[in-house]
Amino acid sequence: MKVALLSDCYLPRLGGIEVQTHDLAQHLRRVGHEVEVFTATRGPGGEMHGDLTVVDGVPVHRLAARIPGELPINPFAPAELRRRLVAGGFDVAHVQTGVVSPFAWDATRVTLGIGLPTAMTWHCMLAGVAPAFRAAGFVRRWAAKGVAMSAVSEVAAAPLRRLLGPTRAVGVLPNGIDVARWAAGTVDREPGPLRLVTAMRLAARKRPAALVGLVAEAARAAGPGSVELTILGEGPDRRKVESLVRRGGLDWVSLPGRVSRDELRCRYAAADVYLSPARLESFGIAALEARTVGLPVIGRAGSGITEFVVDGVNGLVVSSDSQMADAIAGLATDPGKVARMRAWNVSHRPPQDWPNVAALAVEEYERAMGLVRR
Helix, strand or coil, rough: CEEEECCCCCCCCHHHHHCCCHHHHHHHHHHEEEEEEECCCCCCCCCCCCCEEECEEEEEEECCCHHHHHHHCCCCCCHHHHHHHHHHHHHCEEEECCCHHHHHHHHHHHHHCCCCCEEEECCCCCHHHHHHHHHCHHHHHHCCCCCCEECCCCCHHHHHHHHHHHCCEEEEEEEEECCHHHCCCCCCCCCCCEEEEEEEEHHHHHHHHHHHHHHHHHHHCCCCEEEEEEEEEECHHHHHHHHHHHHHHCCCEEEEEEECHHCCCCCCCCCCEECCCCCCCCCCHHHHHHHHHCCCCEECCCCCCCHCCCCCCCEEEEECCHHHHHHHHHHCCCHHHHHHHHHHHHHCCCCHHHHHHHHHHHHHHHHHHHHHHH
């Protein structure tokens, strides 16, 4: 089938939706589907106003406008998007959306208007904003008109199901990773402190400052030299985190910045435990990649990490920062437990492998087609 992937954000911007949309396009092509991407993100050379670029063999329609800060917003895109979708002979549209996705929402109105079967995947947690969406009513109207709704995890799907009511099905279309690429196998652990690692955008929603504080609490409980923490990534909160580290004399915290996927895998393989402190994590791609390398993951209850972390089996699920600090301190004095959880992760590969996820995406497309016919 011919698939139109529609997303506010796309490469060269880097983020969860951008990378997932790119990788989904690649894996759909590998199984014989034709794919084109439509986005409000400028190209690597500043391409916009409908310019067509090609990214790893996939045509990308750059329906971006000249907006301050290069924000992926273009209120004038719908007319041209409609023309291209009609002319392109697409079988289905797949919209990628977050809490605020003006291009994706405009695209949904366009696809419904031309009768194109539409699947929509939510990459966010709606719980806090569900009342606003309920009052606005547009998500329910889209579902009533035949949009096949899905979310990236069960915890992300739950508020969407409550919003839409029992008569509208909401599927789960998880994020995917290349499992074979991330699997590192058995790693011999050198004696020393518990090596903690995380990869995140250094922004308030991901809670890097809170993470530094709770790991410092764990270090005080476990004793001097008990832990090391590496925070990988960049973002607006870098200076705030650096200031916390400097004021606290936390010389066991390092912030190497953003690294490549290959270096990320090597750093995970050399670590002991991955930390996921965000409360509003709809999935947790970085945590899944670390778990696939073998690392036990400590993450928050009610977040997407519960899709692939079972408490006490291959990681720990906690309900507060203090519980996370206690869990870290406990593992710092129990290397045997770390080794057992790591061995489980190494011997049990996760199901969120790209071939499986691409097949689930195709099932969503077929469901969207069925809803239109019905």
